[in-house]
Amino acid sequence: MWEIxxxxxxxxxxxxxxxxxxxxxxxxxxxxxxxxxDIALAQIAAVGPAFAFVIWRSEETSGIAYACAFGFLIxxxxxxxxxxxxxxxxxxxxxxxxxxxxxxxxxxxxxAMAAGGxxxxxxMLVGSxxxxxxxxxxxxxxxxxxxxxxxxxxxxxxRRISQDYxxxxxxxxxxAGWDFLFYLTMAIVILLSVRIGGVLVIYSxxxxxxTFAAMFAKSWGKRLVIAWGLGIGASLAGLVFSYTLDxxxxxxxxxxxxxxxxxxxxxxx
Amino acid sequence: xxxxxxxxxxxxxxxxxxxxxxxYIGLHIIRRGLIFSDxxxxxxxxxxxxxxxxxxxxxxxxxxxxxxxxxxFIGSVLLAYVKPKNERIPHEAVIGIIxxxxxxxxxxVADKFSGGATYVTQTLGGCMLWVNWNLVIVTVSAYIVIxxxxxxxxxxxxxxxxxxxxxxxxxxxxxxxxxCQGIITVLIVPIAGVLLAYAFLMIPAATAALFTKGWGxxxxxxxxFGFFASIVGLFSSYYLRLPYGPTLVLTLGLMFMIALIIRxxxxxxxx
Numbered sequence: 001m002w003e004i005x006x007x008x009x010x011x012x013x014x015x016x017x018x019x020x021x022x023x024x025x026x027x028x029x030x031x032x033x034x035x036x037x038d039i040a041l042a043q044i045a046a047v048g049p050a051f052a053f054v055i056w057r058s059e060e061t062s063g064i065a066y067a068c069a070f071g072f073l074i075x076x077x078x079x080x081x082x083x084x085x086x087x088x089x090x091x092x093x094x095x096x097x098x099x100x101x102x103x104x105x106x107x108x109x110x111x112a113m114a115a116g117g118x119x120x121x122x123x124m125l126v127g128s129x130x131x132x133x134x135x136x137x138x139x140x141x142x143x144x145x146x147x148x149x150x151x152x153x154x155x156x157x158x159r160r161i162s163q164d165y166x167x168x169x170x171x172x173x174x175x176a177g178w179d180f181l182f183y184l185t186m187a188i189v190i191l192l193s194v195r196i197g198g199v200l201v202i203y204s205x206x207x208x209x210x211t212f213a214a215m216f217a218k219s220w221g222k223r224l225v226i227a228w229g230l231g232i233g234a235s236l237a238g239l240v241f242s243y244t245l246d247x248x249x250x251x252x253x254x255x256x257x258x259x260x261x262x263x264x265x266x267x268x269x
Numbered sequence: 270x271x272x273x274x275x276x277x278x279x280x281x282x283x284x285x286x287x288x289x290x291x292x293y294i295g296l297h298i299i300r301r302g303l304i305f306s307d308x309x310x311x312x313x314x315x316x317x318x319x320x321x322x323x324x325x326x327x328x329x330x331x332x333x334x335x336x337x338x339x340x341x342f343i344g345s346v347l348l349a350y351v352k353p354k355n356e357r358i359p360h361e362a363v364i365g366i367i368x369x370x371x372x373x374x375x376x377x378v379a380d381k382f383s384g385g386a387t388y389v390t391q392t393l394g395g396c397m398l399w400v401n402w403n404l405v406i407v408t409v410s411a412y413i414v415i416x417x418x419x420x421x422x423x424x425x426x427x428x429x430x431x432x433x434x435x436x437x438x439x440x441x442x443x444x445x446x447x448x449c450q451g452i453i454t455v456l457i458v459p460i461a462g463v464l465l466a467y468a469f470l471m472i473p474a475a476t477a478a479l480f481t482k483g484w485g486x487x488x489x490x491x492x493x494f495g496f497f498a499s500i501v502g503l504f505s506s507y508y509l510r511l512p513y514g515p516t517l518v519l520t521l522g523l524m525f526m527i528a529l530i531i532r533x534x535x536x537x538x539x540x
Contacts, residue, residue, distance in 0.1 A: 030358065035305060035365040086533035090299055090478045093361060097304040098475055098525055101468045105518035108464075112512035200376075204369050207362060214357040248380055251373045258370045265351075 008239050011249055014132045014140070014196050015239070018205050019231030021144045021189055024151065026210030027223055028182070031162040034093055037183075038206050040100035041190045042199040044076045045069040047103050050110040069191060072103075077183035085176045132196045140192050147185045158182060159220060201250040205231060208257040215268055230260055277507065283405055284499045286412050287457060287469050292491035293419060294450050295474025296484070297430050303361055306348055306447065307470050309368040310454045311463045313337075313344040316375045323382050334455065341451035344371070349443035408456050415449050427484060465514045469495065472521040479532045498524045 029037055048069025058064040076099065084092045151158055161178055193202050209227035217223045238253030298306055317340035318333050326332040344367065351363055419426065425442050428434045436442060457466045473495030477487040502520035506513045 030362055033302065033359045033361055035359070035361050083529060083533060087479070087529060089480075089532065090475055091302045091304075093302055093304050094299050094471065094475050094478075095529065098468075098471055098522065101464060101471065101518055102522035102526075104464050105468070105515040105522065109512060109515035109519060112515065200369065200372060203365075204373075207365055207369065211358055211362050211366065215355060218357070247377055251376045251380070254369060254373045255377065258366065258373065261366065 004243065008243060010132045010134060010137060012235065012239055014137050015235035015253065016232060017137070017141055017144055018193055018197055018202065019209070019228060019235060021148060022193075022202060022205040023209045023227035023231050024148070024224060025186055025189070026206040026208075026227060027213070027220060028158065028162045029206055030210045030214060033091065034096055035207060036093055036096045036100060037186065038190060038203045039199060040096045040103065041073060041076060041183075041187050042194050042202070043100050043103040043107070044072050045187070045191050045194065047107050047110070048072050050107045050114075054110050054114045066191075070188075073187035073191060074184065077180050077187055080183050081176050081179035084179060136196055140196065143188065143192055147189055150185065154178075198250050201254060204254040204257050208254075208261050212261050212264055215264055230257070234260060273507075277503070279405060280503055281500070282409070283460075284503065285496060286409050287461070288473060288495040288499060289492060290412050290416050290419075290453060291466075291469040292473045292477070292495055293416075293488060294446075294453070295470040295472075296477065296487050296491065297426060297446065298450075298470065299474050299478045300430050302359075303348075303364055304471070305361055305364040305368055306450065307454065307467050308463070309348065309364050309371060310341055310344050310447070310451045311458055311467065312368055312371040312375065313340040314451070314455045314458055315463075316340050316371050316378070319375050319378055323378055337455045338452075340371075341455055342448065345444055345447035345451050348447045349440050352440075404460060408460065411456055412453065415453060418445075419449060423484075462514050464518055468518040468521050469499075472525050473498070476525050476528045479528055494524065494528075495521070 029035065046069070048067075048071070049065040051072075052058045052062070052065040052068045056064055079099070080092065080096065083095050087095070157178055161175055161182070190202060197205075209231045210223070212230050213223035213226035216226055234256040235253050238256040239249060241247065241256065242249045242252035298304065314337040317337035320340075321327075321333040321336040326336065347367055348364060351367075352360055353363055422442070422445070425436055426446055428436050429439055429442060429446075454466065461469075473491040474487075476494050477491035480490055481487050498521045499517055502517035503513075505511060505520070506516035
């Protein structure tokens, strides 16, 4: 028993942390209808290492690769916040969706140009939550906490911009700067978490608990509590399931999140 | 020379057919804001192939296509009939979740047979099979049938997207629509890969939607833009020896970015 706990403790702690931050950000994502954001930002971040490899032949985990990824993410955050303010003809989700396609093509293009550039794109998808090291977890914890505190301090402003963007914008409240900060904090959190959780787990933790919570509650506080509760429960169940039946960790957690959502949808009918 | 001409003409025919149908479906998708529907159907088609491989059915065979169709059919039913009544939950979120779960199902099935992970990556990136005339003929004929069907029933589809009038049996028509999208997905993904198919659906339509609200004008802009961009992409990839799929997507994408910037900084003319 003690062995199982020791083995599953690091992944469980990482899950809890991710549930904490993504459960909250997910409510924003659902309100804003930007379901694509996580996959798009993760894909844009992945252009960084490919770019660094082609120009400087630097390793996937080197500082330069991270700096490039971060640079692209800042550009993306700037781009989304400007376009959202200026272009009203198509939903911002469509712009995010197209930027995903461009980023994916750019990464493939760069890797095809540089022979031998075997940056592990597929590893990014599933992550390696089971092998999360305590150092990585600690770094994530500090950054999540920072982003969390920042969002907590300015929670009203972020909430209002997500809830009724047009109205806030119309009232002359400067939305573009706050919008930029929203996308940037989101990008930072995703950049760090992808290495541990993988895109798929993060995406699911972002969308599923928030959707689940929106079924049962209206106020943000209640939704947050429900989302966190579901996230923690599903992580625990998923990890134990994957350990006993030998399935991949991340996908198992996602499967439990999905199952609870389906059950909830059937019950609510 | 003749070889080059033959190769390029096959490509151009295929690009022309793909652009025309995808732009129309894409316009609906963009105007409804259901951007994820394409990736969801793609992933379900891939799930069908992966289940087939698990059962010993090779990819690219009739059996494998059949399993893909079944998965896509189930997906279309889900897309058309699972609509959240709760206004706090956007339809796009439901479709996004279907995508996530289809991906998880693919990974978990692939977990259980050796080399499964490779198939997941392959179906994700799409493996660019070399285009041959047989495949082109099948694909083109299926596309034409679908185009005729979409044209015949255009009033229903447009009324649902524009919400201009109440359509009887709306879910049934949605099912027909997503099924068309699903069928072209199953056909085009083995040829072009997920990314290129998705780009053709989204980018010309999104560009058109930036500049017009009409359907006829939207199609003309989308077709003109899509065809021009893909021909530029095709020729630059051929003569500069650049990777085919990514070059095409990047050409489409960069032109979309230019259009977006023009739209953002040049004020719209008031009619």
